[in-house]
Amino acid sequence: MNFFLYSVQHALLGKLPVYLVTPVTLHRILTDISLNLPENYELVAGTKIQDVHTYYELVKVSLVGNAHGVQLIIRVPLKTAAQSFSLFKIVVFRMRLSHHSFLKYQLEYSYYGLAVDQRDFKILKEADLQRCTTSSVTICPAEVPLYHAQLLTCEGSLFFQSARSYQLYRKNVLRHYRTPTILHHGSKWAYHFPDLRQVNLRCPQDHGWSSRTVTLVGSGLIHNASTCHIAAQELRTLPVLSKTAELPLDTPQLFLPDRVPVVEGRELAKIEAAMSPETSGLDFVKERLATPR
Numbered sequence: 218m219n220f221f222l223y224s225v226q227h228a229l230l231g232k233l234p235v236y237l238v239t240p241v242t243l244h245r246i247l248t249d250i251s252l253n254l255p256e257n258y259e260l261v262a263g264t265k266i267q268d269v270h271t272y273y274e275l276v277k278v279s280l281v282g283n284a285h286g287v288q289l290i291i292r293v294p295l296k297t298a299a300q301s302f303s304l305f306k307i308v309v310f311r312m313r314l315s316h317h318s319f320l321k322y323q324l325e326y327s328y329y330g331l332a333v334d335q336r337d338f339k340i341l342k343e344a345d346l347q348r349c350t351t352s353s354v355t356i357c358p359a360e361v362p363l364y365h366a367q368l369l370t371c372e373g374s375l376f377f378q379s380a381r382s383y384q385l386y387r388k389n390v391l392r393h394y395r396t397p398t399i400l401h402h403g404s405k406w407a408y409h410f411p412d413l414r415q416v417n418l419r420c421p422q423d424h425g426w427s428s429r430t431v432t433l434v435g436s437g438l439i440h441n442a443s444t445c446h447i448a449a450q451e452l453r454t455l456p457v458l459s460k461t462a463e464l465p466l467d468t469p470q471l472f473l474p475d476r477v478p479v480v481e482g483r484e485l486a487k488i489e490a491a492m493s494p495e496t497s498g499l500d501f502v503k504e505r506l507a508t509p510r
Contacts, residue, residue, distance in 0.1 A: 302330035
């Protein structure tokens with residue numbers, strides 16, 4: 218009963234309860250849906266059993282019920298080739314103009330989505346992305362327009378590194394700029410140091426830590442450093458304290474207790490004396506059948 222109440226509460230929040238719809242059941246439902254879709258439509262994350270867990274985050278659930286029962290309505294997101302985009306986050310660092318002056322681009326949008334066939338693109342703000350469901354696949358409502366890839370925009374020109382990109386966006390000139398920047402993105406750190414900086418990287422290795430010092434200037438990426446402690450003169454980062462480990466499990470041991478008598482000898486005699494003649498006759502037949510001839 219507790220599992221049922223928990224599942225109902227989970228469904229009322231729009232989430233698919235795993236207690237009511239197990240991964241095996243959900244996989245069967247998704248397979249049936251995929252076999253009955255219109256042409257050119259497909260499920261956003263496929264129908265492989267190893268990808269079923271993704272749908273517990275992506276699907277939306279409604280609960281409808283009356284005095285006779287409860288129905289669970291599952292809305293599964295679909296896609297077509299024209300609705301599939303690769304989404305990129307735009308990170309623009311300052312560019313040096315002179316020894317003490319830098320150029321800063323003013324961008325209105327933070328994300329650039331390019332269609333799979335590269336014919337269209339979309340641009341999104343941080344607020345637009347907040348309305349999306351983010352998992353291994355990001356599902357966004359169709360609330361922003363699509364632009365043809367040949368349209369010149371600031372975001373598109375930066376992505377394709379167009380020679381005319383400097384003509385398409387606003388710029389600010391920063392004088393005596395010396396603030397370093399470091400941004401975390403996935404397993405990478407994107408950095409920008411206006412001047413030479415001694416940066417210390419302290420990363421976990423085996424059962425200890427390894428350290429090294431590098432000299433950085435300008436913009437770049439530090440790969441596979443999520444678990445590292447990065448420190449410069451003016452800033453430092455905190456490592457992600459997570460780790461996986463494989464431990465051997467002990468061999469299962471069985472404990473088989475001795476058979477403990479449940480009655481005493483004198484009680485057993487009283488039980489046998491109280492048994493009906495028919496039961497005694499059955500015991501006699503069983504002994505005869507068990508005796509080899």
